[in-house]
Amino acid sequence: MRTLVLWDIDLTLVDYSGIGRRWYAEALATVVGVPLKHLPSFPGRTERSLAREFLTAHGIEHSDERVEHFFAALTEQAEQDRPALPSLGRALAGAPEILSELGAREDVVQSLVTGNLPVLANYKLAAFDLHHHIDFETGGYGSLSEHRHDLVAAAITQSSAKHGRFESVVVVGDTPHDVAAGLHHGTTTVGVATGRFTADQLAESGAHVILPDLSDTPAVARALLP
Template sequence: MTATLLLWDIDGTLISSVPGCAEIYPRAFERLTGRPAVHQVDISGRTERDIMDELFRRNGLGPAPRHRLAEVLVQELRHKAAELEAVGRVLPGARETLTALGMREGVVQSVLTGNLRANAALKLGVFGLDELVDQEVGAYGDDAVERAALVAVARRRAAAVHGRVFDAGNTVLIGDTVRDVAAGRDGGARVVAVASGTTGAAELRAAGAESVLPDLRDTPAVIRAVWPGGGAV
């Protein structure tokens, strides 16, 4: 039986976060340096380590210190958990699509996200999506600074757990940013882009996504995008 590895981005693809979640990076910067960040950075589609490294560089420092970085970022997001639960939401169709795809034989469904593993688990858990993906075989911001490198990480983990080979032909990344598209393209995965975040469909298509959907409301359309030749398992 043919296997398919589906790797989901989280923020902007499965959930809509709260503006306050972006505050964890300058807050972490201030805790780690003792001074506020004057210059901010674009966080869309990036790993948390990459965000913090650029934040440090933009503010005249070297790379972010690794020994405390994860601890501080996780603590800062935990401070936002109640706000996230109250104001954030699962994007339309995400839960239904995850459920439907997860029921298909041969599908291994996980996440590929710039979030640290603990932060990804918190976000998925807040919205009850944690049981719909296999987090053990996902790839996270802890695993690499560059997002494209995460594709190989997820493949290795999925192969080790499920005893199947995952390659460019049966790995699909689903995300909502140009950086998601680039990660899939550079990492060797097919890309289904969803214009549910801040990036429009035309820009996602121009970046190289094989399929672009307006959102996840139409589960059959998602299935056709994942298996465009009708080769669904």
């Protein structure tokens, strides 16, 4: 049975807590030259959704053109910080091991469903050498839509077009938004309680499987694979 595993990034595979606030503040200053006065709630959100809320809260029209300028400023901040990313965050326990374990299997393809922009997703994972087993080309990214379920649809469609039909699709993340997006498309959903939400909250959101973290590689592999 061929399986597509779609990973969230932040607080599922890596932790860069605090970097989003700084990048958003610096991007705001770059794009419109005003100080930060509102920060949206990040967990489980897409970059497009966050950018629209962020710009609106600062009295700035959120046209597609303005949002794209904001994305460009975020990318510039990430470029500047790229050499320091290993010291600005950390890989979460078990992330390297499970990515490697699944990457060695011919019946598994690993890609992403993440609120991040594509380039930020790559930088965040490459900082800890976690990028080798991920197909970035077929991921669903936060630049696509305000709605996370659109990202799941994009990742499934693109992965299937490139790799062929999958009998099983698994969405893995640390927030109820991740779970809801997977359930919307009938995927298996795995909640990992390494973020801002407890195991009970993830269970209440409807996740099929709850993991405390990714540290037990055999247990995680059993949860992800039929």
